[in-house]
Amino acid sequence: MRIMITGENGYIGNKIERYLHGSHQDIDIQRISARNFTENSYSFEGVESIIHTAALVHQKESNYTEQDYFDVNCSLTIELAQKAKGAGVRHFVFFSTMAVYSNTTKIMESTPVNPTSLYGKSKLAAEKQLMELADEQFIVSIIRPPMVYGPGCPGNYALLSKLVKKTPVFPLVANERSMIFIDNLTEFVRQLIKNQDEGIFHPQDREYIRTSDMVNEIASVHGRRIIMSKLSGRLLVKLFGRMSIVSKVFGDLTYAKELSKYRDNSYQLVGLKEAIKMSEVTIED
Numbered sequence: 001m002r003i004m005i006t007g008e009n010g011y012i013g014n015k016i017e018r019y020l021h022g023s024h025q026d027i028d029i030q031r032i033s034a035r036n037f038t039e040n041s042y043s044f045e046g047v048e049s050i051i052h053t054a055a056l057v058h059q060k061e062s063n064y065t066e067q068d069y070f071d072v073n074c075s076l077t078i079e080l081a082q083k084a085k086g087a088g089v090r091h092f093v094f095f096s097t098m099a100v101y102s103n104t105t106k107i108m109e110s111t112p113v114n115p116t117s118l119y120g121k122s123k124l125a126a127e128k129q130l131m132e133l134a135d136e137q138f139i140v141s142i143i144r145p146p147m148v149y150g151p152g153c154p155g156n157y158a159l160l161s162k163l164v165k166k167t168p169v170f171p172l173v174a175n176e177r178s179m180i181f182i183d184n185l186t187e188f189v190r191q192l193i194k195n196q197d198e199g200i201f202h203p204q205d206r207e208y209i210r211t212s213d214m215v216n217e218i219a220s221v222h223g224r225r226i227i228m229s230k231l232s233g234r235l236l237v238k239l240f241g242r243m244s245i246v247s248k249v250f251g252d253l254t255y256a257k258e259l260s261k262y263r264d265n266s267y268q269l270v271g272l273k274e275a276i277k278m279s280e281v282t283i284e285d
Contacts, residue, residue, distance in 0.1 A: 006034035007054035019186035044087035058119035073122035150182030171233035188267035
């Protein structure tokens with residue numbers, strides 16, 4: 001089996017490559033830079049699946065224009081897919097985002113797609129054009145993961161881990177969030193490319209995650225005890241609940257569980273306690 005993964009330095013792409021190499025001895029993985037593939041003579045010969053993880057992400061949105069986002073996340077994606085289809089590649093896996101949905105706290109099958117960010121808008125535009133390319137010879141799989149966490153991951157989890165090691169008190173907020181541990185996501189991708197299933201997928205961990213539970217698990221790994229404060233939690237939500245960073249950490253945002261069902265759900269290998277232990281091993285104090 002020959003697989004091509006875009007995004008030479010991306011976290012998810014790196015983890016998928018390592019995981020697939022570990023689970024298959026007869027797999028050949030080629031990493032390419034999606035931004036440079038038009039200037040390079042990459043060969044699609046023998047490639048069965050392309051896993052397209054490369055993207056211009058939302059964390060840097062203020063530094064780029066709308067055209068930048070659509071050039072990278074949409075136009076480049078479609079150009080790659082067209083070349084792959086023309087070369088006889090059977091399966092195209094596109095990493096999209098939860099941000100394609102409208103502002104809501106619980107995403108169900110009936111929830112409309114209505115992105116507000118340039119990141120979400122450009123990803124949704126790519127989704128629509130990819131589905132137009134799909135046919136019996138060219139299978140398109142679209143993955144809309146929630147927040148991804150795991151060993152060495154960038155973003156909010158790393159910041160939360162650093163905070164837990166310093167603070168004695170943490171706001172107690174009874175929120176629920178859909179998240180996915182990187183090993184659960186990579187196992188999902190492994191099964192998806194094995195089965196070559198088409199459609200739109202919303203993988204997530206078995207259970208919704210409460211930020212305070214995650215904080216307690218991180219503290220436990222490092223032998224610390226955190227005081228959970230209901231008062232500070234209420235004040236935080238009341239005074240700063242509409243701030244983007246507060247909403248991301250303490251707000252509710254979930255996929256309905258039925259959206260994430262995939263075959264027998266065996267991709268959900270790791271629970272929260274084990275996931276946090278595995279994540280914290282690679283983070284320096």
